Amino acid sequence: MEEKTLEWLQAEALKRCRTRYGCDHLEAVFIGRTKPKGRNSNWEVLAFKPELAPAAEKAAMAVIRILRGTYTLKAK
Numbered sequence: 001m002e003e004k005t006l007e008w009l010q011a012e013a014l015k016r017c018r019t020r021y022g023c024d025h026l027e028a029v030f031i032g033r034t035k036p037k038g039r040n041s042n043w044e045v046l047a048f049k050p051e052l053a054p055a056a057e058k059a060a061m062a063v064i065r066i067l068r069g070t071y072t073l074k075a076k
Contacts, residue, residue, distance in 0.1 A: 001041075003074040006031060009043065009067065016063045017048075022056030029060075033073055041068035 004012070013029040028049040036042050045064050052060060 001070060001072045004071045005074050006043075009071060009073060012071075013045070013064060013067055016067070017060040020056065020059035020063060022053055023060050025050070026052070026060070029064075031073070041072065043068065043073040 010029055010031050013031065014026060017023045017029060018026050026048060030046040030049070031043050032046045034042055034044050045061070048057065048060065051057075
């Protein structure tokens with residue numbers, strides 16, 4: 001997987017999430033590093049600002065799953 005910075009991942013997640021139903025008002029997507037086992041993604045979403053309604057969060061997380069399967073968080 002291609003490595004990206006935290007800032008890039010947060011900006012890309014925000015851009016893509018805003019295209020989903022109920023997410024156009026989203027201001028930020030906060031991402032944090034994880035310690036994966038095996039070849040799993042090394043980052044996850046910590047929060048959306050503002051919080052999303054359940055249906056909108058489901059739509060946003062579908063976009064996030066694609067990003068997590070495509071990009072890893074670059075080491076500091």
